[in-house]
Amino acid sequence: MTTLLPDLAVRVEEFDRTDELWALPPSPRGVVCWLRGGAGLIGWGEAARIEVAGPDRFDRAAAAWRAFVERLDGDAAHAVAFASFSFDERGRSVLVVPRVLVRCTGGRARTTTIGAAPAEVFVPVARPAAVRWHDGRLPAPRWRAAVAEAVRRMRSGELDKVVLARDLVAEADEPLDPRFLIEELTSRHPQCWTFAVDDLVGATPEMLLRREGDRMTSRVLAGSSWTGHDLLTSRQHLDEHHYAVASLVSATAPHCTEVRTSGPSELHLRNISHLATDVVARTTTGLFELARAVHPTAAVGGTPRDAALRLIAELEGLDRGGYAGPVGWVDAAGDGELGIALRCARLTGRRARLFAGCGLIADSDPDAEVRESEAKFAAVRDAIEGR
Numbered sequence: 192m193t194t195l196l197p198d199l200a201v202r203v204e205e206f207d208r209t210d211e212l213w214a215l216p217p218s219p220r221g222v223v224c225w226l227r228g229g230a231g232l233i234g235w236g237e238a239a240r241i242e243v244a245g246p247d248r249f250d251r252a253a254a255a256w257r258a259f260v261e262r263l264d265g266d267a268a269h270a271v272a273f274a275s276f277s278f279d280e281r282g283r284s285v286l287v288v289p290r291v292l293v294r295c296t297g298g299r300a301r302t303t304t305i306g307a308a309p310a311e312v313f314v315p316v317a318r319p320a321a322v323r324w325h326d327g328r329l330p331a332p333r334w335r336a337a338v339a340e341a342v343r344r345m346r347s348g349e350l351d352k353v354v355l356a357r358d359l360v361a362e363a364d365e366p367l368d369p370r371f372l373i374e375e376l377t378s379r380h381p382q383c384w385t386f387a388v389d390d391l392v393g394a395t396p397e398m399l400l401r402r403e404g405d406r407m408t409s410r411v412l413a414g415s416s417w418t419g420h421d422l423l424t425s426r427q428h429l430d431e432h433h434y435a436v437a438s439l440v441s442a443t444a445p446h447c448t449e450v451r452t453s454g455p456s457e458l459h460l461r462n463i464s465h466l467a468t469d470v471v472a473r474t475t476t477g478l479f480e481l482a483r484a485v486h487p488t489a490a491v492g493g494t495p496r497d498a499a500l501r502l503i504a505e506l507e508g509l510d511r512g513g514y515a516g517p518v519g520w521v522d523a524a525g526d527g528e529l530g531i532a533l534r535c536a537r538l539t540g541r542r543a544r545l546f547a548g549c550g551l552i553a554d555s556d557p558d559a560e561v562r563e564s565e566a567k568f569a570a571v572r573d574a575i576e577g578r
């Protein structure tokens with residue numbers, strides 16, 4: 192389904208960059224962003240919204256985006272759509288084309304407006320008021336039991352790896368303002384990509400796919416420590432990491448040439464460290480078509496993929512929505528970036544539902560995984576608390 196403005200004239204203006212991109216949207220409504228280290232994209236208002244579902248959601252989104260770009264008048268080359276794809280094929284995936292887009296690279300910023308500039312009433316950024324925390328659908332003891340069962344199944348040889356997630360709910364007295372979270376997340380997590388698309392806000396360290404012309408890059412993460420433990424000498428974490436890299440490389444192989452991997456190395460973030468491998472390749476395949484080929488990698492699904500997805504449905508049973516799905520942006524030429532939507536929350540009015548998942552193999556310890564999930568929640572939890 193596509194909904195769009197009647198007037199699709201594109202206007203572009205250049206101006207000196209600002210460091211406070213998060214403060215530009217005039218109100219909390221319809222904010223979309225993809226920001227890292229003071230640069231990136233932020234937008235508001237809706238020139239078009241494209242919603243797709245089903246196993247062919249990536250192809251349908253790609254076709255709808257191409258059709259939309261063809262309808263634009265003027266400088267269509269500067270148009271960008273923000274995307275949030277559901278983890279599960281039954282979920283709703285969304286492309287949002289903002290009416291106003293600010294793109295900041297190097298010392299310059301550019302505003303792209305589609306249609307007449309929207310009438311803007313400025314609403315100051317609000318800090319969350321009186322936040323209370325509740326268990327989600329999978330409180331820690333139930334999730335620990337699910338992890339223990341998954342480990343038992345892997346020890347019996349049913350599968351090699353699975354990623355199980357749990358949730359946590361924040362409830363504030365007033366509606367949550369995504370701009371506050373964007374500000375907190377960009378300043379706390381400068382190595383991560385802070386995103387807001389539809390109702391999902393977060394800061395992910397994992398780049399699923401970046402496409403610039405015929406160059407594809409990816410950063411695969413799996414294997415974590417929140418205690419400073421050396422990941423590079425841990426057989427368990429190296430094995431867990433290996434499955435994630437192998438799933439990305441084998442899924443992209445039919446679409447890529449000159450594939451090079453470098454890693455693993457350790458990526459140290461504020462609350463946690465990960466094993467990371469960077470992948471570079473040449474491709475002529477579009478960004479969304481590549482996403483169809485690779486999603487879900489074993490960083491969020493498991494190995495073998497189908498057995499892992501069945502076990503996730505059986506033991507986790509959460510509606511992951513956009514969590515662990517591809518999230519990011521695409522431009523008119525088909526270039527763009529899709530991260531994996533991790534360290535994020537779904538915002539609905541006064542509530543935020545946080546998600547955190549852990550990769551499990553036969554050697555995993557359920558108690559350690561519960562603590563790892565808490566360390567992953569901390570990224571958004573501390574941002575909501577503003578502490």
Ligand SMILES: C=C(O[C@H]1C=CC=C(C(=O)O)[C@@H]1O)C(=O)O
Pocket residue numbers: 354356397412413414415465489490491533534546547548549550551567
């Ligand atoms: C599934 C998540 O993290 C993935 C990415 C990095 C490390 C992971 C791990 O060590 O389990 C996960 O595979 C999450 O943060 O919800």
